[in-house]
Amino acid sequence: MSAREAVIDRPHPLLLDALTSAGFDTTAARFTPLRSGTDSLAFAATTRDGDELVVKIRRAGSRSRYPTAAWASARMREAGIPAARGLWYSREACVETRCPGRPIEAEPPQPQDLDAAAGAGEVLRRLHTVEVSSFGQLDGHGIGQHSTIQGWFLALPTRRTPSLVGLDLPGLLNHTHLILEAGADRLPATAPKLLHGDWVGRHLFTDGRHITGVVDLESARGGDPLAELADWSLREPAPMTEALLAGYFDGPLPAESLLPLVLFRLRIAVSLLYFHASCDDPDMVRLRAAQIQADLDDLDHGHLTAVPRVAPDSHSSGRRRP
Known part of the structure; x- marks a missing residue:
């Protein structure tokens, strides 16, 4: 900001x-x-x-x-x-x-931005130690909308399915809904943690060495920390995601976290697609559709990745958020 x-x-x-x-x-x-x-x-x-x-x-x-x-x-x-x-x-x-420093949103990312993204991963890990009582968007008392992770995960948008020339969006979204419904029981039974809800570079301030500010907290929610990592990966260039994950984890992403991470990516990409369609932004709808299709293909072939194969490049508007 x-x-x-x-x-x-x-x-x-x-x-x-x-x-x-x-x-x-x-x-x-x-x-x-x-x-x-x-x-x-x-x-x-x-x-x-x-x-x-x-x-x-x-x-x-x-x-x-x-x-x-x-x-x-x-x-x-x-x-x-x-x-x-x-x-x-x-x-x-x-x-x-007002937080000091500048947002992490250089295009393309510079070495100092990758360092800041790694620092953001360390800060995010600390944030995710804060426990809350429920899942979903929090109210002013820290109470979420859902008592279970499955209820939160399956609370998908009910907007009209968009149409776009050259894309079978109804077929893609129907298939994705079936995958999500089947995958809900594969999510880890973790207690809800405090999530920022809109953790992207423009909401994180840096002085070039440290994270100096975290802003725009209105989307705070209770949930699985993997959802926050998935959200970042859909909206930031791949090198920024690699840096964030390196700062968040002491080593590689745990193997048992890979499937839930991809399921959260699918769920969030669907929500973002509906949002971009409501804003009449066909380029962003195509990006989200490509991200969804790539993860569906990877699930089908059993080759899952922590960093999505389709990520916004440094010149796209993939950082936009509902």
Whole structure:
């Protein structure tokens, strides 16, 4: 999340109200737009006293997930994760600290980005020591939507199946659903751990040597840590995934984790495909379809890989997220 250069001349009243509610003086406060997500408009704020903050405003019609972010921030910081600290929130807005450093999103990745990805793997392993009580998207009290890993895993999108010239998406998705239903019982019976829910390079800040910040915590959920690794691998270039896995594990990926990892990749790729279709983004739909087909083929032939055979290259928009 990096600030654009333009300073807003007339800040939205909600920005000023949020800063005031958080206890900051809004006199001469400066706001610059940040890259915004699906649910929020985000702004960097600098107060007259030099406080460096981030203020988010909920988009009309979107879910308010600021209580979730505040709860997750507190748990992460207790575990030694340099997460952005939630200072105040309401249904419509939130205020949090601004993390130092820059996002890990160089294109193509540079050696320092690969080092940062390895460091991100070490931080992620620490995050995944935090236990939660249930699976799925967490509420403001840390309670998920599902009591079992199978219930969470099989809670797939119910959107209309998209169509795209040259692709049999209905056939591909029906086949994938059958594989996922059959594979749900092959998932490890692990207790749910705290997942960031949107662990990609742009949400991780580095000073070139260490991870200095973890941002955008609204998607925090309870789940199997392998799902977080699978999500990263679908959305980052292959060298970044190799680096993350090297930082996360003391050695190679454990053999018993390979099948669950691939099953989580399939499940997440299906969700991403539906999202990109809803955004009318055919290039990304084709990428997700290719990723799904590659993993189905590998499952069929018994040649599974920790790093997907089809990964977004450094110039694709594969890092986009619902």
